[in-house]
Amino acid sequence: MVETYTHDVIVVGGGAAGLRAAIAAVESDPQISVAMVSKVYPMRSHTVSAEGGAAAVAREDDTLEMHAYDTVKGSDFLADQHTVEYFVEEAPKELTRLEHWGCPWSRNDDGSVATRAFGGMTTKRTWYATDKVGFHMLHSLFQHSMRFERIVRYDENFVTQLVIDDGAVRGVAAIDMRTGEMRLFRGRAVVLATGGAGKCFPFTTNGNIKTGDGMALAYRAGVGLKDMEFVQYHPTGLPGTGILITEATRGEGGYLRNADGERFLVERDYGVGQKAELGPRDMISRAIIQEIEAGRGIKGRYGEFVHLDLTHLGEDKIDSRLPFVRELGRTYVGVDPVREPLPIRPVVHYMMGGVDTDIDGATSIPGLYAAGECASVSINGANRLGSNSLTECLVFGARAGANAVRHAAGSAEGDEARARQQVEDEGARIESLRGRKKGGERIAAIRHEMQSSMESGCGVYREQGPADETCRTLAQLKGRYADLGLDDESKVFNTELIAALELGNMLEIAEAVAVAAAKRQESRGGHARRDFATRDDESFLFHQVVHRDAAGPRLERKDVRITRWQPEERKY
């Protein structure tokens, strides 16, 4: 039995982007009703774990132009510049609005908003709320969203398919995880705000729920995925768990040291110049790998690492600005950063790529929008600057939400019977998976092979041979996935079934990443090829968009929009 719920706009995801989109939708039209469908309770979205801050011009010594230029340069000139210009203009307005909704930004003594330094930014422009920024931002958004009865939440509903009819999106199919029953959420516009896909890799800061579901939903429905080869490694993750130690540690003055105690970013030329520890993430991650390869790493139980030294900052500063970092160090590696340096190594953190959208968040399917980490609206290009992403969720979440309403107002509902039929067919597919004992393949085995293959072919450094090998492995794994065996036949909270669906999504996304990485024979931003070590604007100054064809992934080129800043060598 398919239960049907009808709203004007369906938002998939309750993180920063989804909540902002839902609020913008109801605020832009007093009649509109929004369904917010999320596989977890909104406060459990990955946004909650953000530590460092959100970027927006706030100080007198800063300008919108500087923020835009830093972002474009950080992107290694692959961002669409008209989008970046809009982003920096809206950023201060969005962060101020969030304060009015209750976000407790940290303050200077004179009462003005405090800002901290972040990698690749020329001046202090990262707003923060100690080092629990994501928690406070998400909480403010969630609380504000509850003022609107017209935002109806469907928590713990897992979306498995987009309902497309007559060439336009008509809603989504979802499993109510509590009962195992299928549901049809009908709407005249859908906003995907499902976050990133770090779980395609073995070692990541990302929560277990970041499995690229929304990207896979759009990809299967025929929308292209853009800039997928660009995966951000954050330089400072804790070995073993991958737990993030925020860049704010370096913003507040922390040092990176090798086994000899040297500040290698100062001692050797890694392209970060005077910025040293405040260089961008791609460059610092590569510097750490090079130090380890040169024999200057420190050996540990989980491989080699380097040190993040905060001891010179003093207990007061650490406790007031970085209390969470102290807690994480003590709890997860038994190191108190007030007294000893923390062990760290590069870790998969963020997907620059995602669902190909325009500046409005619109995709190639009428009525389908995307925003936040699952989208590629194209402000991040080949490398995102830390603290731009939370702001991106607000700026483009709001824009996508408002545009979804505009679209909904001018379009028909679509045929209900046909929409139901699609959900029934999807339900039958899922039913055939549940407790299907016959297959010989295990979820954990395929996931493990996918993750290690992604690390070898699409890691910090890439090369043709291993990247091609990863493409072949992923194609085989997709074949093996068809023979998956599941044990749990129950309907109520069948987490094995959900894990199987998530694995299917990750295999699609991993393949898109690998295929795009194998094809881009140059080094740009987060994509560093050992065999093509320099950037090649003549041959590769374009976005790659991956399409899912019957024969496999197909790549298309898309122009980069350049408005004011011509590509130049990226050095700091």
Ligand SMILES: Cc1cc2nc3c(=O)[nH]c(=O)nc-3n(C[C@H](O)[C@H](O)[C@H](O)COP(=O)(O)OP(=O)(O)OC[C@H]3O[C@@H](n4cnc5c(N)ncnc54)[C@H](O)[C@@H]3O)c2cc1C
């Ligand atoms: C540890 C960590 C620290 C970070 N720190 C910072 C920082 O300091 N500054 C910064 O700018 N950025 C930071 N980032 C990045 C930033 O937090 C994320 O990019 C951003 O929060 C993503 O928000 P989102 O709304 O796009 O997605 P998320 O917050 O990931 O939310 C995704 C939502 O989609 C829902 N969903 C997913 N799949 C489905 C499905 N199949 N069906 C139904 N619902 C689904 C989930 O339930 C969830 O509600 C950090 C990231 C991490 C991992």
